[in-house]
Every structure is written in C-alpha cells, then in structure tokens.
Amino acid sequence: ETLDKGLEKSKTSFFSKLSKAVAGKSKVDDEVLDNLEEVLVTSDVGVNTTLKVIERIEDRVARDKYLGTDELNKILREEIAALLSETNSGEATEFEIPADKKPYVLMVVGVNGVGKTTTIGKLAYQFKKAGKKVVLGAADTFRAAAIDQLQVWADRVDVPIVRQNMGSDPASVAFDTLQSAVSQDADVVIIDTAGRLHNKVNLMNELSKVKRVMQKVIGDAPHDVLLVLDGSTGQNAFEQAKQFTAATEVTSLAVTKLDGTAKGGVVIGISDQFKIPVKYIGVGEGIEDLQVFNKYEFVDSFFK
Numbered sequence: 001e002t003l004d005k006g007l008e009k010s011k012t013s014f015f016s017k018l019s020k021a022v023a024g025k026s027k028v029d030d031e032v033l034d035n036l037e038e039v040l041v042t043s044d045v046g047v048n049t050t051l052k053v054i055e056r057i058e059d060r061v062a063r064d065k066y067l068g069t070d071e072l073n074k075i076l077r078e079e080i081a082a083l084l085s086e087t088n089s090g091e092a093t094e095f096e097i098p099a100d101k102k103p104y105v106l107m108v109v110g111v112n113g114v115g116k117t118t119t120i121g122k123l124a125y126q127f128k129k130a131g132k133k134v135v136l137g138a139a140d141t142f143r144a145a146a147i148d149q150l151q152v153w154a155d156r157v158d159v160p161i162v163r164q165n166m167g168s169d170p171a172s173v174a175f176d177t178l179q180s181a182v183s184q185d186a187d188v189v190i191i192d193t194a195g196r197l198h199n200k201v202n203l204m205n206e207l208s209k210v211k212r213v214m215q216k217v218i219g220d221a222p223h224d225v226l227l228v229l230d231g232s233t234g235q236n237a238f239e240q241a242k243q244f245t246a247a248t249e250v251t252s253l254a255v256t257k258l259d260g261t262a263k264g265g266v267v268i269g270i271s272d273q274f275k276i277p278v279k280y281i282g283v284g285e286g287i288e289d290l291q292v293f294n295k296y297e298f299v300d301s302f303f304k
C-alpha cells in the first residue's frame, strides 16, 4: 500500500503511456511492439533490457499466433518479473542482516547528491528499530558537509558515529569505526565513503584502501558494498553503476527518489544489466521512506 503510494508517479505514467501505446488495437502487432518499445525506453528501462523484453513478447506472439492487447499487461508483468528474478530473489520483506556476522559491516558507495547519506540514516533507523546496535562511520572525509549531514542523521536516529576532521584519511576513519564497533559489541556498522567519480583510479584506490584497512579489524569486512543510485536520473544512474562496479565489487543496490520520478523503469534495467540485486528503494525524504525491494510488489505496483 505504501509502495503503491510512493511509486504513484512511476505507476501512473507507465500505465497511461502503455494505454496510449495500445489504444484502438486489439492485437499485439508490429506497431504495438514499436510503441511498447518506446514506452519502455522512455521509462528508463534502458535499451538492452527493453530489447530483451520485446524479444520475449515477440516469442510469445510467434508461439501463440494471436496475442490480444488486453493480455499485454499480464504478459509484460510476467516477463519483467522473470527478468528481475534472474538477480533478485525478491523474498525479503524485512530489514535483515546476516545472523553470522557480528558486527555486520556495510560499506556504502555512490556519487554526491544521490541520497547516500539519507539512505544510511534510514537504514540505521530501521536496524535500530529491529533492535540492533548500530554504529556509523563518516569516511566521506572529502566534504565537511558530508560529515555534518551524517552527524545530523546519527543524532536523529540516536546512534553513535565515528568521525574525524575533514580531509583526514577515509581508511583511518573506517578503521576507527570498526574498532569502536567491536569494542561496543555492535551488530551493524555502516560506513559512508566519498562520492567522487571524476578520477576513476583514485576512486578505486581509495575504496580498496578502505577495504584493506577494515580487514585488519574484521577479516572478511565489508560484508556488503551497497551502491546508491538516484532513480530519477536514468542514463546517469546506468553510467554510475558502470563506473562503480568497475572500481569495486558492488554486491547490492539502493535506488532512491522513485517517488519523484516517472521513470521507475531504471530499477528493471540496472538490475538486469549489472546482475546485481536491488536491495532497497527510496520513496521519499522521510525517515520511514526506505523499503526492502520486493520484485513482485514492485512489478504489481506498475501494472495494477
């Protein structure tokens, strides 16, 4: 219900575009497929994934000979869910952490402005609400504002934060954070990292140094690397996914600002292209506006 509300804009737009694409047609033919292709591309599903979906529908048309446009919703929904299934188990509904990791170390990456700090704050809130002891690490030391913003969230959620001065070594902050978390017997550590992309080699070096130094405290840290992407930026989000996956091993995605976009299709395209599961989606600026990604709910919210 809240997901439907959060995704209202994506849903309405996708749905109305789709209705226009099949208006006056009873049968799925080349023209309908062309229109559908356009709807998917303009919803930021991405060209490659769109072509994959179109191909799947063409196969069904060829197999069944006749495919009514009234069935198109149902079939699109099935095909998109199947596509998402290749990477997303889609079973999770709660904010869970692996039971065998204590503390569980989550490193968060992404460029400035995508909602990285907000997502960290929302996650800290959810984990704390679930009874976990959370520690934040302000390893985005490049901008003073990044440290201060994380502090605001730490205060708001009422969780400890480890920080140093602006310009200090991010790896050193990460090291301190892990040590502090271990000594406090914390359950979850969330490490914020710098969001600079303009120098790929620097980014790669910095992230691997942060990882290497963390491993001096906890041998298999980080347990997850979460890439935060702004769902309203379409091609930019694809480009960032490309650069970050080249710079470090990204294990999961958070796609933010899906409330403010008519282009929620980016979730489908990015998940398909990069074979990385979408773990969380941001559907607003509020502390509760983060959801565990459920592919069935997501697809349903588009096609209801």
Ligand code: GDP
Pocket (backbone or CB within 6 Å): 110, 111, 112, 113, 114, 115, 116, 117, 118, 119, 149, 256, 257, 258, 259, 260, 281, 282, 283, 284, 285, 289
């Ligand atoms: P950072 O620079 O990546 O750390 O970005 P911030 O966390 O500071 O967020 C940038 C802006 O995006 C802020 O105004 C946030 O309130 C807003 N924001 C973050 N997530 C969402 C979301 O899911 N929906 C909406 N509408 N705004 C969001």
